[in-house]
Amino acid sequence: MGSAQSTTQPQVPLHPYYPLGVVIPGYVPKILSTVEILGIFSATCLGILIPTWLYARRARQGLSSGEVLTVLWFVLCGFIHLGLEGYFARYAHDLASRSTVLAQLWKEYSLSDSRYLTADAFVVCMETITAVFWGPLSFVCAWCIVADHPLRHPLQSIISLGQLYGDVLYYGTSIFDLLVRGVEYSRPEPEYFIGYFVFLNGFWIIIPLILLIQSTRVTVRTFALAKAAGK
Amino acid sequence: MGSAQSTTQPQVPLHPYYPLGVVIPGYVPKILSTVEILGIFSATCLGILIPTWLYARRARQGLSSGEVLTVLWFVLCGFIHLGLEGYFARYAHDLASRSTVLAQLWKEYSLSDSRYLTADAFVVCMETITAVFWGPLSFVCAWCIVADHPLRHPLQSIISLGQLYGDVLYYGTSIFDLLVRGVEYSRPEPEYFIGYFVFLNGFWIIIPLILLIQSTRVTVRTFALAKAAGK
Numbered sequence: 001m002g003s004a005q006s007t008t009q010p011q012v013p014l015h016p017y018y019p020l021g022v023v024i025p026g027y028v029p030k031i032l033s034t035v036e037i038l039g040i041f042s043a044t045c046l047g048i049l050i051p052t053w054l055y056a057r058r059a060r061q062g063l064s065s066g067e068v069l070t071v072l073w074f075v076l077c078g079f080i081h082l083g084l085e086g087y088f089a090r091y092a093h094d095l096a097s098r099s100t101v102l103a104q105l106w107k108e109y110s111l112s113d114s115r116y117l118t119a120d121a122f123v124v125c126m127e128t129i130t131a132v133f134w135g136p137l138s139f140v141c142a143w144c145i146v147a148d149h150p151l152r153h154p155l156q157s158i159i160s161l162g163q164l165y166g167d168v169l170y171y172g173t174s175i176f177d178l179l180v181r182g183v184e185y186s187r188p189e190p191e192y193f194i195g196y197f198v199f200l201n202g203f204w205i206i207i208p209l210i211l212l213i214q215s216t217r218v219t220v221r222t223f224a225l226a227k228a229a230g231k
Numbered sequence: 232m233g234s235a236q237s238t239t240q241p242q243v244p245l246h247p248y249y250p251l252g253v254v255i256p257g258y259v260p261k262i263l264s265t266v267e268i269l270g271i272f273s274a275t276c277l278g279i280l281i282p283t284w285l286y287a288r289r290a291r292q293g294l295s296s297g298e299v300l301t302v303l304w305f306v307l308c309g310f311i312h313l314g315l316e317g318y319f320a321r322y323a324h325d326l327a328s329r330s331t332v333l334a335q336l337w338k339e340y341s342l343s344d345s346r347y348l349t350a351d352a353f354v355v356c357m358e359t360i361t362a363v364f365w366g367p368l369s370f371v372c373a374w375c376i377v378a379d380h381p382l383r384h385p386l387q388s389i390i391s392l393g394q395l396y397g398d399v400l401y402y403g404t405s406i407f408d409l410l411v412r413g414v415e416y417s418r419p420e421p422e423y424f425i426g427y428f429v430f431l432n433g434f435w436i437i438i439p440l441i442l443l444i445q446s447t448r449v450t451v452r453t454f455a456l457a458k459a460a461g462k
Contacts, residue, residue: 121407122404125399129400129403154450162392165396169400172359223383223384
């Protein structure tokens, strides 16, 4: 019966995503394995981080290790927001039928959140704003840190709060639908829910929160000094 | 036939909300008229704004008209976020069955967006964050302006970006569902779609955008001056 199903063309294609039976029009399975996809993703991240680090640590005298790390963070964010999330925002309407490396990467991630394959309104809007605003601004912020530009902290605050709020709503809507409506967007295996959904997105809660607090503190101190100097 | 329907207890209660046939469990119609609800809302806003204005214009010497207006804005935001949106966040699960003045106000507003009566995941999460964070912080920010506290601009930026991003996603998700899925959450009469959905929410696009730009400019100038003074 299984082979009979796989040789016919069912109207609702079979797929591994949750909730069971969710309709994913035009779905084509991915070809790359999980290991291949995670390898490509990790290698790309390293391919961005290593040259950025080689450049940033010598870019300006007096750039602290913390500032170099922040430059690395924003450059990586810029590539992920523009490249990965920008691709999703552009092709969200028919991502399930695509077989590019980026589409297959999203199909792997969607095992932990099928909303990426069903063009969920909130996910598409949040990812579009992330790609259009936080993507380019992340590169500008990295440059502002290297150049010691006075726009650095306002920009760091704006991007970080944007990432943080987007991610809190991302977790919030998913957990709300799970607890209130009993709709599970993630497959039950812990590697998907914990490994992808919780762990990967957790970076965009913790690091933006640290950077937002840092920028707020530095800004408050600068305003306090300016006020004291003005008296 | 109409009177026969109204004396029986239909399983899906009749209601005026869009999309036609949307299920609103436990729905009880509002008793107050549109004029009464708008009157109560306007009178409450004036009851907040007038005493705040009388206090703020004399609170500190050197407080500009722009700063007094910003204090008025944040005090009004504080009350609306905590009182009105806080009520929604607290009772979103059974708002349709409630008949308090606040519930009736939400039933009036829901004519332009039924997601408030169906406990839409994004709307509930966004309103909860608005009530819990931007509500109390709005009062703190109003106080910071009056006290000329160095936290003023960081806080003004955070609240304004939070309001702006929440509102852009609010418009975005609704327009996405309308254009992509053909789901209309608003009744078709222009007083609801234009009057409530576009006009009322428009304030939380325009004013936060102005305040965010203002805070960013002032902060950049202050950092530039501090850098120049340090050299």
